[in-house]
Amino acid sequence: MALAMSGWVQILFDFVWVSASLALVAFSLGLILGELKIVNIAQGDLMMVGAYSMYALRDLPFVVALVVTVVVGLVLGLILERGVLRWVYDKGFMATLLASWGVGTVLEQGVAAIFTVSQKGIDSPLKGQLTIGDFSYPTYRIVVALGIVTLLTGLLLLVYRTSIGLRLRASIDNVEMAAVLGISPQRMFATVFSVATALAVLAGALIAPTIAINPTLGLSFLAPAFFAALIAKQGSLAGPVVGAMAVELVFTLLQHWLNVTVAESTLFGLLALFIVLKPQGITWTWKTARKETS
Amino acid sequence: MSEFKTPDWKSLSPPLTRRSVVRGAGGMALSLAGAGALGGLIAKSARAADFKGTRPYKIGFVAPLTGPVAPEGLSMQNGFDLGLEHLNAAGGIAGQKVEVVKQDTKADPAVVATVVKKFIQEEKVDMIVGTITNDEEDAAGKVGTAAGVPVMFIEAGFWHTFCNSTNVLMGENSFDLCAPLVPFMAEKFGKKFLLIGSDFSFPHAYLAVAKKYIADVGGTVVDELYAPLGTPDWSSSIAKIKAAKPDVIFSGVVGGDAIGFAKQSKDLGLLPGAHLTGVNLQPEFYPAMGGAVDGQFACVRYSEEINNPDNVQFKAAYKKKYGEGPIPLVGSTAYYALRFAKAAVEKAGTYDKKAVFEAFKGIQAMTTVSDKPLTVDPTNLNVGYPMYICQIQPGGLYKIVKEVGFVKNDLKCG
Numbered sequence: 001m002a003l004a005m006s007g008w009v010q011i012l013f014d015f016v017w018v019s020a021s022l023a024l025v026a027f028s029l030g031l032i033l034g035e036l037k038i039v040n041i042a043q044g045d046l047m048m049v050g051a052y053s054m055y056a057l058r059d060l061p062f063v064v065a066l067v068v069t070v071v072v073g074l075v076l077g078l079i080l081e082r083g084v085l086r087w088v089y090d091k092g093f094m095a096t097l098l099a100s101w102g103v104g105t106v107l108e109q110g111v112a113a114i115f116t117v118s119q120k121g122i123d124s125p126l127k128g129q130l131t132i133g134d135f136s137y138p139t140y141r142i143v144v145a146l147g148i149v150t151l152l153t154g155l156l157l158l159v160y161r162t163s164i165g166l167r168l169r170a171s172i173d174n175v176e177m178a179a180v181l182g183i184s185p186q187r188m189f190a191t192v193f194s195v196a197t198a199l200a201v202l203a204g205a206l207i208a209p210t211i212a213i214n215p216t217l218g219l220s221f222l223a224p225a226f227f228a229a230l231i232a233k234q235g236s237l238a239g240p241v242v243g244a245m246a247v248e249l250v251f252t253l254l255q256h257w258l259n260v261t262v263a264e265s266t267l268f269g270l271l272a273l274f275i276v277l278k279p280q281g282i283t284w285t286w287k288t289a290r291k292e293t294s
Numbered sequence: 295m296s297e298f299k300t301p302d303w304k305s306l307s308p309p310l311t312r313r314s315v316v317r318g319a320g321g322m323a324l325s326l327a328g329a330g331a332l333g334g335l336i337a338k339s340a341r342a343a344d345f346k347g348t349r350p351y352k353i354g355f356v357a358p359l360t361g362p363v364a365p366e367g368l369s370m371q372n373g374f375d376l377g378l379e380h381l382n383a384a385g386g387i388a389g390q391k392v393e394v395v396k397q398d399t400k401a402d403p404a405v406v407a408t409v410v411k412k413f414i415q416e417e418k419v420d421m422i423v424g425t426i427t428n429d430e431e432d433a434a435g436k437v438g439t440a441a442g443v444p445v446m447f448i449e450a451g452f453w454h455t456f457c458n459s460t461n462v463l464m465g466e467n468s469f470d471l472c473a474p475l476v477p478f479m480a481e482k483f484g485k486k487f488l489l490i491g492s493d494f495s496f497p498h499a500y501l502a503v504a505k506k507y508i509a510d511v512g513g514t515v516v517d518e519l520y521a522p523l524g525t526p527d528w529s530s531s532i533a534k535i536k537a538a539k540p541d542v543i544f545s546g547v548v549g550g551d552a553i554g555f556a557k558q559s560k561d562l563g564l565l566p567g568a569h570l571t572g573v574n575l576q577p578e579f580y581p582a583m584g585g586a587v588d589g590q591f592a593c594v595r596y597s598e599e600i601n602n603p604d605n606v607q608f609k610a611a612y613k614k615k616y617g618e619g620p621i622p623l624v625g626s627t628a629y630y631a632l633r634f635a636k637a638a639v640e641k642a643g644t645y646d647k648k649a650v651f652e653a654f655k656g657i658q659a660m661t662t663v664s665d666k667p668l669t670v671d672p673t674n675l676n677v678g679y680p681m682y683i684c685q686i687q688p689g690g691l692y693k694i695v696k697e698v699g700f701v702k703n704d705l706k707c708g
Contacts, residue, residue, distance in 0.1 A: 007533065007537065010529075010533045011533075014527075014529040014530065014533070017529070018527055018529070112360070112364075116368065117360065117364035117365060117368065118365045118368070118581075118582075119365055119549075119550050119553050119579065119581075119582040120582050121553060121557060121581075121582035121583060121584050122584075123584050124561065129563060136563055137562075138561045138562065138563075140561070141561070207526075209557075210554075210557060210558055210561060211526055211553075211554045211557070211558075212550035212551070212552075212553030212554045212557070212582055213582070214365075214550045216361075216524075217526070217550070219524065220524045220525070220526045221526065252529075252530065255529075255530035255531075256530050256533065256534075259493075259519060259520055259521075260493075260519070260520065260521035260522065260525060260530065260531060261493040261520055261521060261522050263530075264522060
């Protein structure tokens, strides 16, 4: 399909919007995968909690609701890590996978019990459009995308340019050695899970005004976010961000040429093929496992 | 509860078909007397006699109360519960209370089949009522038919897959939905249609029917887009629609996606300028759309605006019990569906399942949607509806702009 200039600009803006929100979730997944070596199936449901929190707080000013939601995320993350996950760390990969699955199901059912399963929606706090020539795009999406880019840049600087980040990376690389050096694994696990939960909750809160809010909304974000985290360079926290951009770039282009259903199956086919051809992408968790067993 | 007055037969009755007259004459006196009281209005049917049951009539209610179509399932349950309450207060079926067993189906056909089988074999139900999706209907219909138990669907779905079955379809079919709407939209906005739908069986079939009527009015289909259920981002589809510049966007996008698609269409500047119509605009989706579809036109079988005493009473009772907000179509249909069951059982003069199913053919009952009785078409077991074209008002009122009346179709089995 031949595209006019405005068509390409549209693709570019769509790409920035979808990859920004996915990057935030993928980064949070990557944090948990890297530090706790857990595949957190509940990450999509944490996004859902963020969206419902914004719905529950819809009468407050948007920014206030957002801050409260992030605090809810931090506390929820702490409760989940201290209350559930820490009991299953030493039970192996399958136990943590199932525990996170259970957490996700409880969150879905809990939200359904409180809010019913009826679809909910909240209004966008910024209703304007940014117009360039004959092209226009919602201001809200642009502001949120810029906000996420700023946040992720800040977080990556924190990880790679500060002593806190150094401790985190040391702990990700070898948790026992880091512990010997005085970096408490328990505190690090709790902090990382809490922050990662808050980031996923924040991602859900930010996309809430653009979607239908229901208890299973997180599911559609989970698979792309995992692929984004898996195709990343091993052990790198910038990796999932780059992965998210790669996934969404391919998906956005495919969607403009193909029907969405075909585009989606093609995308996941390509990603699966990529992981078969580049399995080092998924050795992230195995690397540690090998070290532990050798 | 006010006293029911038997409506004048001549003013209410659609023409009797030859088959129904023959059947009526063959076994029973065509009696119009006594219709029972149900909030002042209830089924009017040709009854054999004043049949009195010897035990409660038992119904198995199956609905997706969790899962992707739970909003529709819960709305259906709300309407059904209210209808049951009113029916039992007015004397039930054949002078007996109606007993109901219920179970969630999760919109999973395998679960539906198991639950329906259990209801028939263990609970010994006389009839199955419920289901939302076509897959569920298919599963429930097969089990019910094999056991000879009438299965009443609140939504119509694919009528043609139910031939040679014991299914009765309460909802409108895709012909009812498209036949009035396509010419209305074509005349008002133009003949360039773009079709978009969720990628599963119902939207494909629904849009295929729409295409037939688009061809009839000399219209063109500029593009046909599908996206899987659970699509969070509609940017690419919206960009394609903007590029195609259709006069009318005819949408079979349903569930939560209907909301996401409408909201994002507004965010991305497609709405309110464009003309969006189709099942995307069902009232149950409205509250979460944030006004994105205000001013658009929809074709429905029910509007809260319908001004008959039955509907006024239903609206008040529904909102008192379940809160404010638009009343979902499926909720209103589930409310009066049991009146058809009552009429059929009492016409059959027995609880015998086969006889009751046969009695459904051509049966009539009063409903909230019309001050005339509606009829189960004896040929395709589908209730015929007077359809309405409504314009959606800010706040969610579906304001009637055109009363279309009954849609003629030649749907037949075989």
